[in-house]
Amino acid sequence: MTTATSRTDWFTQARFGLFLHWGLYSIPARGEWVRHYEKIPLEAYQPFFEEWNPRRYDPKKWAALARQAGQKYAVMGAKHHEGFCMFDTQLTDYKCTNTPGGRDLAREYVEAFRAEGLRVGFYFSLIDWHHPDYPVDRLHPLRDDAAFKAKPRDFNRYLDFMHGQVRELLTNYGKIDIIWFDFSYDDMAGEKWRAAELVKMTRSLQSDIIMDNRLVAGHEDPSNAAAYGDFASPEQIIPPEGVVNARGEPQVWEACITMNKHWGYARDDHEFKSPQQIVHMLVECVSKGGNLLLNVGPTALGEFQPESIDRLAAIGAWLDRNGTSIYGCGNANLPKPEWGRYTRNGNMLYAHIFNKPAGPIALLGLQDKIRKARLLSDGSEVNMSRPWNAGKTNAEFLHLPCAQLPDELDTVVALELK
Numbered sequence: 001m002t003t004a005t006s007r008t009d010w011f012t013q014a015r016f017g018l019f020l021h022w023g024l025y026s027i028p029a030r031g032e033w034v035r036h037y038e039k040i041p042l043e044a045y046q047p048f049f050e051e052w053n054p055r056r057y058d059p060k061k062w063a064a065l066a067r068q069a070g071q072k073y074a075v076m077g078a079k080h081h082e083g084f085c086m087f088d089t090q091l092t093d094y095k096c097t098n099t100p101g102g103r104d105l106a107r108e109y110v111e112a113f114r115a116e117g118l119r120v121g122f123y124f125s126l127i128d129w130h131h132p133d134y135p136v137d138r139l140h141p142l143r144d145d146a147a148f149k150a151k152p153r154d155f156n157r158y159l160d161f162m163h164g165q166v167r168e169l170l171t172n173y174g175k176i177d178i179i180w181f182d183f184s185y186d187d188m189a190g191e192k193w194r195a196a197e198l199v200k201m202t203r204s205l206q207s208d209i210i211m212d213n214r215l216v217a218g219h220e221d222p223s224n225a226a227a228y229g230d231f232a233s234p235e236q237i238i239p240p241e242g243v244v245n246a247r248g249e250p251q252v253w254e255a256c257i258t259m260n261k262h263w264g265y266a267r268d269d270h271e272f273k274s275p276q277q278i279v280h281m282l283v284e285c286v287s288k289g290g291n292l293l294l295n296v297g298p299t300a301l302g303e304f305q306p307e308s309i310d311r312l313a314a315i316g317a318w319l320d321r322n323g324t325s326i327y328g329c330g331n332a333n334l335p336k337p338e339w340g341r342y343t344r345n346g347n348m349l350y351a352h353i354f355n356k357p358a359g360p361i362a363l364l365g366l367q368d369k370i371r372k373a374r375l376l377s378d379g380s381e382v383n384m385s386r387p388w389n390a391g392k393t394n395a396e397f398l399h400l401p402c403a404q405l406p407d408e409l410d411t412v413v414a415l416e417l418k
């Protein structure tokens with residue numbers, strides 16, 4: 001089911017999106033699983049609800065940052081496992097419009113990102129640690145509270161509520177391009193969620209929408225492309241060989257990856273990937289036929305932290321010059337070269353040079369196959385000629401006679417194939 005369809009056309013063209021993890025958990029600022037890890041009871045979490053007021057939230061700014069970063073779509077959490085709703089649901093009081101902030105954050109997000117020309121998606125947690133009918137299982141914050149655990153619960157009532165919220169999100173916010181369900185585990189998978197019914201409703205409300213594959217178990221295994229949904233959703237990993245189904249056919253996939261080590265805002269986590277690492281990850285995804293959904297965890301006040309802004313800007317500047325080697329591109333079906341990676345679009349092959357070899361750059365197997373080579377960023381000619389001492393190898397050679405590569409993030413040479 002994750003094979004490319006006309007529904008996913010725009011998505012495989014887009015290649016680069018923004019993931020947004022934002023919720024009450026942005027206040028404790030220790031990641032979105034803080035209630036789970038610290039076994040925080042609802043009463044102790046309640047102050048965050050009572051003070052929630054993202055007065056610096058300006059989604060127009062976020063959308064502009066994403067567009068300038070070269071991202072073509074965004075996926076924002078409408079509700080994470082904590083259960084706090086970032087939209088004006090009628091099905092619970094536990095929502096942003098009941099806090100001092102008062103605003104419908106999801107609506108403002110959709111409007112701002114649309115206005116900036118980006119596609120919009122909602123992340124929606126299947127798990128809800130706030131709902132009284134959600135089972136107190138091994139992931140629940142109150143898993144060690146025997147009295148709480150013993151309370152009667154009606155899981156079908158929870159499912160009606162959860163389906164109802166999906167209905168609201170897909171009815172009240174105009175066209176939604178992506179619904180990103182998260183996640184299945186243990187026996188909480190597939191029909192336990194009444195998945196077939198949920199998918200049917202989703203498609204009936206939004207005929208063009210695409211969805212990830214996390215309504216089923218096994219989604220965490222990138223090779224399990226049998227899982228249904230429109231795309232596979234490997235997390236914090238770029239699948240070594242891309243994603244193919246049992247018959248070896250390439251599947252649609254999107255790797256979601258954090259900039260530092262957390263999804264939700266984590267004040268004390270300053271271990272950020274460099275712009276170069278992130279560009280290389282994006283190139284790697286595209287070279288294997290996938291997308292990159294890069295995460296930002298905004299602060300409780302509603303801002304991206306400077307490290308995130310800097311990285312988005314650097315990637316955007318690179319994409320501005322080199323985007324034709326990313327958008328609409330995919331697997332070149334060539335072995336990975338020693339110096340970097342290839343992406344391809346039709347008869348254009350893009351050599352992404354990450355490491356400068358001592359001498360000329362060998363394009364193995366491509367001898368006499370290339371009509372011309374140009375530096376993508378400025379259109380200048382890159383000389384091709386066979387070094388006198390190349391031996392018998394069936395390679396073409398590029399000459400970049402400089403000590404350092406022209407672009408330290410990734411120097412792209414556009415190769416027109418014969």
Ligand code: GLC
Nearest residue numbers: 021032033182183235256263
């Ligand atoms: C996991 C986590 C979650 C995060 C998501 C992103 O399933 O539960 O916190 O939102 O991955 O892929």
